Amino acid sequence: MAASTTLLAAEDVNPLLPATYDITWSIVCVAVIGFFFWKWVLPRFQKVLADRTEKIEGGIRQAEEAQAEAKAALEQYRAQLAEARQEAAKIREEARLQGQQIIDEMRVQAQEESDRIVAAGQQQLNAQRQQIVAELRGDLGRTAVDLAEKVIGEQLSDDVRRAGTVDRFLAELDNVGAETSVR
Template sequence: MAANIALLAAEEGGETHNPLIPETYDIVWSIVCLVIVGFVFWKFVLPMAQKVLAERTEQIDGGIKRAEEAQAEAQAALEQYRAQLAEARTEAAQIREDARNQGQQIINEMKAQAQEESDRIVTAGHTQLAAQRQQIVTELRSDLGRTAVDLAEKVIGESLSDDVKRAGSIDRFLDELDSVDAKTSAGK
């Protein structure tokens, strides 16, 4: 086979031609085609590719910007929520304190009312006791006077049934009893 290649080379004429180097017309037409394809690529394909890349870059940047805005809004909402929560806690503490104060005030008012009622009941009791004492003293004087008159009638032997005499004797006896009672109270 090597002999066949050598024969073919000898037949072409004696000029040695390097098969790795193309002919000049091939190089020229290849350069012309390359320039046309390069021009079409530069004029139509590259702007479209740059436009697509710019749109994608804009979408990515817009997405990042929207994400940052959403994150900022979320952070603002979180801060607002925390502020509202702190305000609600403060308000709840204030309401509890007000309720405690109102409860204490109600307790104090109820104690004051109870004390007033107790004082009123004690005063009414004292008044009632004084009235009952006076009534009992009056009844005792009346009974004592009658008993004294009855005893005096028995001792004297005569009837003291006359009302005027009886009243005078009873009054005299009671006055004497009061003076004795006052002397014993003063002596103590």
Template sequence: MAAATIELLAAEEQNPLIPAVYDIVWSIVALAVVAFVFWKFVLPMAQRVLDERTEKIEGGLARAEAAQDEAQAALEQYRAQLAEARSEAAKIREDARTQGQQIIAEMKAQAQEESDRIVAAGHSQLAAQRQQIVTELRSDLGKTAVDLAEKVIGESLADDVKRAGTIDRFLNELDAVSADSAAGK
């Protein structure tokens, strides 16, 4: 009976919310073993995975930055080439404009020379035609004058030497009269 009372007293003194000491000790030992295994094996493996991921992310960022820098350099090079091409195109346009003006000036000079040559040829042709017409008119006028003189005088002026002298004298007098009338105006 005494043993039963001790058990009963021990059972009454034990709080059901607080576990027994042996349970606490064995729980601490099990927790220490699990913590050791976790600390020794799981944590380094997780740290390695995190380090690899960090490296991949940092490497990706570095590659992205390098690609971005390369793209920026290519863009700058493209812009420089574009500016160079634009300036070269402007230079070509200016050269073409200058050459066009030179060609126009040369064509104008050639046209003026051709025009002057044509005008000079026309003047010389007109002078030759005028001289030919004057000669023909003198001859016709001389014949007409001799014919009229023969009719007025009533004798024949058939002698060619006489006739030529008479015609020349008549035309000289006619030229003198027209020169006097031109000077009088």
């Protein structure tokens, strides 16, 4: 019968519920472990999370600062580029003006050289004209004397007479030439 009372007592105990002493010691263990986590583990975990958050936020701030610096450097680069373009345009304009000035100077020099050549040609032409006129006068004088000798029938060998006759004849020729050119 003793075996049957043990069975009955075992039947009053729920097999799914642990014994009271197990529950008590489990609660004490959970409380000790919870206190340990609450006192030491949680603050360290929060500190690590705060450090990571601070590092991330610091990295974001640094990235924003670097982006702002990059933007400022880009603006400075653009300003320098614009300035360089203006300077290049200015240099091109100066070169164009200098080229135009050189062309103008070359034109002036060419015109001066042309004028000099024309003047030299004119002088040479005048000299040749005077030489030809002198030769023609001499030939014309001799021809006039020969003709006068034939007309007069005497020889005009006297140089003084010959020179006077030639000069009179040439003066008359010049007067006749002047009258025809005036008309």
